[in-house]
Amino acid sequence: MDAFYVAVEVQKDPTLAGRPVVVGGAGRRGVVASASYEARAYGVRSAMSSVVARRLCPDAVFVHGDHARYQEVSGHLHEIMHRFTPVVEPIALDEAFLDVTAAGRLHGGPEVARRLRAAVAAEAGLSCSVGVARSKLLAKLASEAAKPRADHRGVHPGTGIEVVDGAAELPFLHAHPVRALWGVGPATLRRLEALGVATVGDLAAVPLDVLVGRLGQAQGRHLADLAAGHDPRPVVADRPLKSVSHEETFETDVDDSRALGDQVVRMADAVATRLRHSGHVGRTVTLKVRYADFTTVTRSQTAAPMDEGPALARVAKQLLTTVDVARGVRLLGVGITGLEPSGQRQLSLDGLFADDGDPGGGAGWTSATSAVDRIRTRFGSGAIGFAAAASDRPDPGRSRWGPDVAERST
DNA sequence: TCTGGGGTCCTATTCCTA
């Protein structure tokens, strides 16, 4: 999708159309989640701090964002995509790979892309760009080539559809900067630049043993394959969920362990609620702490499968006692991995003999938890929670892009 | 310049156990 979050906000408020709009946290520690092409013309980019964005484009309209609405629209988009093929692999709310081998044989790849764009425009009222190619890597690069562009001269419309095939594949791939490859971020880019690699073409000329020596087996081989145009990864529908987490950056650093403990309970409850909605239980609880200097530590512990807030909170609070919070905590997070479908849950001795008096003890919380779920379904997520979780930030979804002070400001 | 949140994957190290 093209500037997805912004496009959804413009649907809600058409007066935003054609203006520089930034979706993200407007506070001191907020970042840009999405910027309209008009804002990008001023140099505003996603993941940029909101302070910098405001400096670059003082006239931009800052909108907090409505994640629930984006999810809803995303669901509609996926419905549309599934009409073209059952093999849809979501990458993000606004992006997906579609294996249209069958439909493409019938109509031709570009024709499928044209119909998809038309359906998205007609039914969702949104603009998307489509790349058509034999592999995920080339399709991804092609879709980026099809997108609109913005620079200091203004906004330039994109082609909407780009097809890369046959003899055009390698020249197209090799002309890209190496940073365009999936898996090359700032750290890998520094290592590759040290080898004199600037483009994918440069990378393709580096001997495999040199790459493996610098980047390790997995990444070295992976990048060598991509640079040679080999990307056999299939489009996989229904990827299993691997982890669920919730983290928040505080407006100011917190060094009070009791206050942090209360936050842990609230976050554990949020994670457990999502875990139950996804129909999973998890075993390994991870606590994440980021300090003012941005160093980040994690602590994890594996226990019996769980999907209830008190059980998760008990482990996470125990982990909290193993880190130094007196330094001041900028970000706190709670997550769970080692997921399996809740139907496969095994009874633990702990759960069988647990006493209800201990939060997290086990079986005794199940009926209370399902009652909480029913109340939330009926009256909203803020309707009920654990006492320790009560705070002035009742809806975690509101703080997705950093602590915020203003719902909207110009 | 200042760096959010929700994820996935990889690597290195440590610990436990056969």
Add this chain to the structure above:
DNA sequence: TCTGTAGGAATAGGACCC
């Protein structure tokens, strides 16, 4: 019973994606 070893699980950290 002690010791060395190999493999797996747990743990911690980091890189990367949108």
